[in-house]
Amino acid sequence: MAARSRSSSSNGVSTVALFHNPDKAEVVRALKGVRALLSRRGVNVRPATPERAAAWVGACDLAIAIGGDGTMLRIARFLAPHGVPLLGVNAGGLGYLSAIDLADFPREAARVAAGRFVVEPRWMLSVEVRRAGRRVFGPATALNDCVVRCGDQARAVRLEVESSGRPVAAYFGDGLVVATPTGSTAYALAAGGPLLIPGVDAVLLAPICPHSLTQRPVVAPSDQPLLLRLTRRHPYDRPQALVGLDGQVGLRLRVGDEIEISRSPRPFKLLVPPERNHYELLRAKLKWAER
Structure with a gap:
């Protein structure tokens, strides 16, 4: 297992780049609520796309991608050279790379704002x-x-x-x-x-x-x-x-x-819950080793 490290300081998260899948209606509807939940906790949320964020995304504490695994893959390739960790919010099907589900974001917003996720480097x-x-x-x-x-x-x-x-x-x-x-x-x-x-x-x-x-x-x-x-x-x-x-x-x-x-010499930084167990994830997502 790769070494894990904390993604932010004890002072929490100050600036977040928010990416999303514009083709999913439920994601577009949820954007305003996600921004409001983080803003109320003192987080500066900047809407982002790979085409427009290259100049400033490196200054963000982390990025959030709302969508499915396809969205995560697309944003991961963009973020890796900038060294910015990515938190996935699943609004798709499998959501294998996501840390939380979109429906759970209201109760997870405080943990996101506090930076209570860990970086899991993934080589590319x-x-x-x-x-x-x-x-x-x-x-x-x-x-x-x-x-x-x-x-x-x-x-x-x-x-x-x-x-x-x-x-x-x-x-x-x-x-x-x-x-x-x-x-x-x-x-x-x-x-x-x-x-x-x-x-x-x-x-x-x-x-x-x-x-x-x-x-x-x-x-x-x-x-x-x-x-x-x-x-x-x-x-x-x-x-x-x-x-x-x-x-x-x-x-x-x-x-x-x-x-x-x-x-690639530059790994992608995936944010995961500190309690993440990959064997449990295989069982939950892929029904691995079930009898």
Whole structure:
């Protein structure tokens, strides 16, 4: 388990950046109430979007994101370079990354204003795509995963993978998920990968529908860079493939494109309740180990 530290001083929180999912009507309706609850406790609340907050968000004590896990992933990638911790308020479905539910915010507002949450560092992936030796995408970060998958025609693709310059495997199938411990409960889980507890210094490689009876998910050290190369299985093949980060940003690939994946030097700071137990969270959210 990664070391945890207090997110604010004993004087509590003074300034908060408030992000939200504008596509959820219940979130938009709740914004005024959330701001009022914090303002009454002496917190300066600044409405924020990634497009407008870059110049000032670094001065905030913390950020709050109201929405689902998709909102959390989007804001996490934005905040990580600024070093600002993020508290998730779930107004979506699963809410795996959130600390509290939107319905519980009125009774949790005092704890938020007092800064009584702890920082749990989550390391991220750094991804670049090179085409004929030239960078065409990135560097960009991902909190959950980098996924290479087949394109619109759903034809299998071939990926050659290296770790620190050494061959790992050639995967042939629907694609490959490269996931952090945070992302091990997302797409990688659906691809048959193991669960990794946050803070583990490892990266997960989970093939998607491999055309093989023996290619199993692999857990590798996070400090060894990976290189994925889209290749042809036959000279006449014209594979179509996409690379995506956290299922939100990405690029169409061409044969010969190389995807360089390494551990980002800047972790994302997730705020969680001090009583957080990851095994209990797995049971509550994913029904893990229930009989």
